[in-house]
Amino acid sequence: MKVSGELIKENPTCAWLRKSCLPFALIGGILSITQPELFDMGMEGLRVLQLNPELSDNPKRLGEILGMWYSPFSALSVISNWITPLHCDTGGRPEWMDLMLALGKYDNGLLSIPAFGYTFKYNPGTIVRFSSKIFHHGATCHGNRAAIAFYMHDNVMNRLRLPSGTWFQQTNYQNLLPERHSP
Numbered sequence: 536m537k538v539s540g541e542l543i544k545e546n547p548t549c550a551w552l553r554k555s556c557l558p559f560a561l562i563g564g565i566l567s568i569t570q571p572e573l574f575d576m577g578m579e580g581l582r583v584l585q586l587n588p589e590l591s592d593n594p595k596r597l598g599e600i601l602g603m604w605y606s607p608f609s610a611l612s613v614i615s616n617w618i619t620p621l622h623c624d625t626g627g628r629p630e631w632m633d634l635m636l637a638l639g640k641y642d643n644g645l646l647s648i649p650a651f652g653y654t655f656k657y658n659p660g661t662i663v664r665f666s667s668k669i670f671h672h673g674a675t676c677h678g679n680r681a682a683i684a685f686y687m688h689d690n691v692m693n694r695l696r697l698p699s700g701t702w703f704q705q706t707n708y709q710n711l712l713p714e715r716h717s718p
Contacts, residue, residue: 536694538593542600552603559605562634562685566607569664570632576697577607577687583695590694608634608685609692615681619674621647624667626688628699631668633686637661641678648672 541548552559567574585601588594610626627633637644639659646657650670655663657674665672667686674682692699 536591536691538591538596538600543593543596549600549603552600556603556605562636563605563607565662565664566634566685573631573687574607576692577609580609580692580695580697581607583697606685609688610686612684612686613681614674614684616679618676619672621649621671621673623669623671624684624686626690627666627668627686628689629666629668630699631666631687632664633667633684634662634664635667636683636685637674637676637680638682639676639678639680641676641680644674644676644680646672646674 542552563574563577566577581601581604584590584597588597591597624633635646637646637657637659642658644657644659644661646655646661646663647653648655648665648670655661657663657676659680667684
């Protein structure tokens with residue numbers, strides 16, 4: 536397993552990761568509520584890496600990176616000032632839902648997911664979750680825009696020998712519903 540080339544040495548990306556600890560922890564909190572099994576799997580992946588840094592090509596640097604990585608997701612991508620045409624992502628599993636966070640200064644952002652039959656408003660502060668491996672999606676935003684896509688890398692989870700998890704199910708949320716009392 537390789538440490539990302541962008542994180543091999545100290546650079547602005549590392550400084551950004553350090554400054555992002557609170558928002559990334561919040562993203563983890565959202566994942567813990569919306570897909571608890573995936574959250575648990577991501578946290579277990581971080582634990583396995585901390586206990587076994589030799590699984591990496593650069594164990595010392597992996598330890599340093601884990602000290603600034605506050606997300607249970609195994610990867611993230613930053614998309615800056617790009618219009619993204621309809622596409623499906625390839626790195627995860629169909630049953631894993633990714634999380635996308637829209638940031639910047641712009642109005643009238645749009646996120647299209649044709650299978651849902653909708654185009655959604657996608658302005659700064661919007662968070663969406665769906666399986667980007669299954670559903671074609673694309674965004675159009677004019678202005679100073681960034682989006683952060685948080686996701687799991689299938690090859691990382693396989694290398695750590697973690698279970699793949701199951702499909703997102705409504706039954707995961709039964710305990711969140713208020714109790715109904717008979718009159």
